[in-house]
Amino acid sequence: MTYRRFVITKTISYAVALVATVSILYVGIYPSLQHVITNQATVQTQQFIQSLAKNAHGSLTQAEIQREGAAYKANFLSAFGFSQPLPVKFALQLYHLFTFQFGTSYFTLAPNGSNLVSSVIAAYLPNTILLFTTGTILVVLAGSVIGLLAARYAGGKLDRSIPFIAVFHSSLPTWWVGFLFIAYFAYSVNLFPSGGIISVPPPSGVIPQFGDFLYHLTLPLAAFFVVNVGGFAYVIRSLVVSTMSEDFVLTARARGIAENRILFSHVLRTVSPSIATQAVLAVAGSLGGAITVEVVFRWPGVGLLTYDSILANDLPIIIATTFVLTIVLLVGLYIGELLYGVLDPRIKSG
Amino acid sequence: MSGQSSYLKQFSKSKSGVAGLVLLVILLVLSVYVLLAYPPNIASTWNNPKSWQSNPAKAPPSWIGYLGQDVPSTISFPSVQWTNSAPQGGSTYNYSNSYSFKWSSSKTPSNIVFTPQFKGTLLEAVVTWTKPDGQSLVIYIGSPQPNNIYDVTDQSIVQWIHQFIQSQTGSLQATVTTPDELSALFDRDGPNLLSNPVLHGTYHVRYDLVSQSPVSVSQATSLKVIGTSYGIMGTDLYGRPIQLGVLLGLPYALELGAVTSVVAVLFGIFFGGISGFIGGRRDGVMQWFTLVFLALPALPFLIALSYSITLDLLTEALLIAALSWPFYAIIARSVALSVKSQTYVEADRAMGISSLRTFLTHFMPRLTPVSIAYTVLGIPAGILLAQTLAFLGIAPPNIVTWGGILDEAFVQQAALFGWWWWVFFPGMMIVVVAVPFVLVGFALDRIVAPKVTAK
Numbered sequence: 001m002t003y004r005r006f007v008i009t010k011t012i013s014y015a016v017a018l019v020a021t022v023s024i025l026y027v028g029i030y031p032s033l034q035h036v037i038t039n040q041a042t043v044q045t046q047q048f049i050q051s052l053a054k055n056a057h058g059s060l061t062q063a064e065i066q067r068e069g070a071a072y073k074a075n076f077l078s079a080f081g082f083s084q085p086l087p088v089k090f091a092l093q094l095y096h097l098f099t100f101q102f103g104t105s106y107f108t109l110a111p112n113g114s115n116l117v118s119s120v121i122a123a124y125l126p127n128t129i130l131l132f133t134t135g136t137i138l139v140v141l142a143g144s145v146i147g148l149l150a151a152r153y154a155g156g157k158l159d160r161s162i163p164f165i166a167v168f169h170s171s172l173p174t175w176w177v178g179f180l181f182i183a184y185f186a187y188s189v190n191l192f193p194s195g196g197i198i199s200v201p202p203p204s205g206v207i208p209q210f211g212d213f214l215y216h217l218t219l220p221l222a223a224f225f226v227v228n229v230g231g232f233a234y235v236i237r238s239l240v241v242s243t244m245s246e247d248f249v250l251t252a253r254a255r256g257i258a259e260n261r262i263l264f265s266h267v268l269r270t271v272s273p274s275i276a277t278q279a280v281l282a283v284a285g286s287l288g289g290a291i292t293v294e295v296v297f298r299w300p301g302v303g304l305l306t307y308d309s310i311l312a313n314d315l316p317i318i319i320a321t322t323f324v325l326t327i328v329l330l331v332g333l334y335i336g337e338l339l340y341g342v343l344d345p346r347i348k349s350g
Numbered sequence: 351m352s353g354q355s356s357y358l359k360q361f362s363k364s365k366s367g368v369a370g371l372v373l374l375v376i377l378l379v380l381s382v383y384v385l386l387a388y389p390p391n392i393a394s395t396w397n398n399p400k401s402w403q404s405n406p407a408k409a410p411p412s413w414i415g416y417l418g419q420d421v422p423s424t425i426s427f428p429s430v431q432w433t434n435s436a437p438q439g440g441s442t443y444n445y446s447n448s449y450s451f452k453w454s455s456s457k458t459p460s461n462i463v464f465t466p467q468f469k470g471t472l473l474e475a476v477v478t479w480t481k482p483d484g485q486s487l488v489i490y491i492g493s494p495q496p497n498n499i500y501d502v503t504d505q506s507i508v509q510w511i512h513q514f515i516q517s518q519t520g521s522l523q524a525t526v527t528t529p530d531e532l533s534a535l536f537d538r539d540g541p542n543l544l545s546n547p548v549l550h551g552t553y554h555v556r557y558d559l560v561s562q563s564p565v566s567v568s569q570a571t572s573l574k575v576i577g578t579s580y581g582i583m584g585t586d587l588y589g590r591p592i593q594l595g596v597l598l599g600l601p602y603a604l605e606l607g608a609v610t611s612v613v614a615v616l617f618g619i620f621f622g623g624i625s626g627f628i629g630g631r632r633d634g635v636m637q638w639f640t641l642v643f644l645a646l647p648a649l650p651f652l653i654a655l656s657y658s659i660t661l662d663l664l665t666e667a668l669l670i671a672a673l674s675w676p677f678y679a680i681i682a683r684s685v686a687l688s689v690k691s692q693t694y695v696e697a698d699r700a701m702g703i704s705s706l707r708t709f710l711t712h713f714m715p716r717l718t719p720v721s722i723a724y725t726v727l728g729i730p731a732g733i734l735l736a737q738t739l740a741f742l743g744i745a746p747p748n749i750v751t752w753g754g755i756l757d758e759a760f761v762q763q764a765a766l767f768g769w770w771w772w773v774f775f776p777g778m779m780i781v782v783v784a785v786p787f788v789l790v791g792f793a794l795d796r797i798v799a800p801k802v803t804a805k
Binding site for chain 1 (some may be wrong): 366547557638639641643644645646647648649650651653654655657658677680730734735737738741742743744758759760764765768770772774777780781784785789792
């Protein structure tokens with residue numbers, strides 16, 4: 001199998017998986033989705049009737065306006081497949097989801113004042129992806145290095161303490177760690193800001209602004225890192241230790257190759273596809289923690305947006321964030337899979 | 351099979367595993383105690399601020415007193431024998447009782463609460479307050495309502511204290527606050543009453559009840575001196591003891607974690623095990639199916655679902671299980687693949703033994719210990735997810751959750767105001783519950799893993 005063929009197969013498989021996953025999501029949110037669409041239809045029709053009455057300047061009777069309004073509403077609902085067979089309704093509503101036509105939010109506005117759900121999410125999503133990917137990259141890098149070193153000095157202090165660190169850290173709720181960090185680092189010793197993404201008012205100049213942004217990023221990132229790094233290092237250590245007993249490592253040792261070189265070039269190359277798989281699983285597992293850490297730090301990402309929307313009962317936003325996060329997760333898994341293909345020599349060389 | 355007993359023997363050698371098991375038993379005993387000791391509707395009591403009126407609000411735990419901080423803890427006198435005397439002169443029945451308590455803090459308490467409980471009609475009740483130096487003052491004369499709560503913010507008590515302040519200092523400021531009124535009760539008498547030091551020693555509070563007909567005074571008639579600290583874990587903004595919330599949240603957490611984990615692991619291990627066992631195109635399809643569920647982001651999906659379905663404990667557990675089985679399927683598949691490459695499996699095939707039999711004799715014995723280990727490891731993961739959902743405001747109704755307590759702490763900005771106990775203990779419980787499971791799970795995993803991967 002060439003890498004090209006691998007990519008094509010995987011792309012098709014993931015595309016079909018996307019439709020299947022979203023279908024499951026659709027079934028789960030079906031009642032709320034119909035509720036939201038009906039609400040939107042009512043609101044839009046109300047607006048339509050008002051503007052019609054205003055622009056008609058008395059040339060239309062009340063009954064005519066009402067009739068036009070009813071027609072408008074029926075038209076709106078039929079665009080979402082109401083009064084049509086279920087498969088058509090499903091296809092139409094899925095089409096609206098996939099084209100990011102989520103309608104308007106009940107309360108929440110985007111920073112530019114728009115009440116379109118898609119613009120609200122477009123404003124919040126980059127912050128989540130930024131926090132989440134930075135955190136994951138840090139965890140994967142540091143976790144791999146720690147895991148490799150633990151395996152290198154198997155039985156040593158680091159090696160023996162890693163399982164316990166993994167135990168302890170992976171049972172911590174990320175948002176709670178964030179909470180404690182705020183209590184200590186922000187309110188007790190005043191070292192870091194308690195939340196937000198940038199100071200109010202923001203400093204002038206690009207470089208000070210970037211610095212201020214990093215300053216705000218530190219605590220949420222640290223909370224994410226602390227919770228996830230231990231478990232990841234433990235997994236990597238187990239992978240490496242089991243590889244260290246393989247024949248090719250013995251051969252390399254017999255040839256007199258230095259232990260560090262064996263570890264960082266031979267063993268690492270062998271386990272790197274598995275690391276990619278583990279990283280993908282870690283991404284899937286830590287998404288929940290990442291979006292809740294946003295809540296405690298008031299980091300303006302989709303996690304905070306979801307929390308605020310739950311408080312405000314802003315159903316369109318909740319449905320849309322769920323949908324968007326599903327896509328983000330699937331894209332993350334897809335990238336991981338492609339990376340696996342690059343790293344696994346059996347696939348790459350064909 | 352001698353395998354099972356050798357697993358047990360190996361497990362008993364793992365110190366951390368045994369420690370985890372002991373902790374686990376303690377947690378189970380505690381949660382059984384909670385289920386037996388508290389009524390099922392305790393959550394509505396918990397959520398009703400009125401039930402906690404007589405507790406100090408946002409009070410730190412009492413033990414910080416030992417760390418050098420002067421935080422008087424709450425003193426309560428629930429049951430004292432009442433003395434009653436026969437009608438004198440044939441007209442009235444008199445009942446009396448005196449409470450005594452020692453006060454050694456140089457701070458005043460945060461409140462004093464009287465709860466008269468009796469059946470019948472009282473003509474008059476008099477409450478007399480005597481300080482350690484023998485000075486006494488009347489703080490209540492009137493006819494109290496049974497089961498009402500009277501405290502130092504109550505007008506019927508405040509007026510007597512104000513009279514006393516005026517008699518001592520010669521004037522009464524317009525802005526006398528509750529701390530001032532408490533100072534009047536605890537400070538040395540004199541013109542500087544409100545700025546005098548707190549008197550140390552024994553205080554006496556005497557109740558005299560007078561009635562025309564016999565009255566049955568309940569033993570529950572109580573006096574409570576509300577300190578500025580409370581219990582092991584302090585209280586929240588409404589005076590609810592954190593230790594009670596932490597206890598009440600325990601059975602829910604364990605139950606949910608256990609159900610979630612058993613269902614998810616059983617399904618995941620079977621699915622992944624079979625997938626790896628049969629291999630080929632069908633394996634590909636099953637892997638794809640796993641991917642479809644793996645890609646559902648658990649947290650947002652459950653939030654969205656909670657608007658379509660009313661959650662109860664079982665539904666929540668099953669939903670979390672439905673979203674977490676792919677992780678176990680992936681692990682089981684890799685175990686199955688490693689078993690498949692063993693020579694005895696090839697030997698079976700060469701001898702024409704049915705694949706069902708091969709699966710049962712060679713794959714299941716290796717998948718079972720793995721599934722036990724992951725069931726144990728999966729419980730804290732389920733608990734964590736459920737508490738996170740509760741923090742976001744999604745939990746079955748009428749259940750006290752640690753996540754819910756923490757959400758309230760977050761909303762009330764406990765971190766900003768330094769009410770660390772409100773943040774620390776409920777969150778720590780999530781860890782305390784998770785750690786023994788992970789310790790046991792890791793110990794099991796270490797025993798199981800080498801047998802599976804050994805070549």
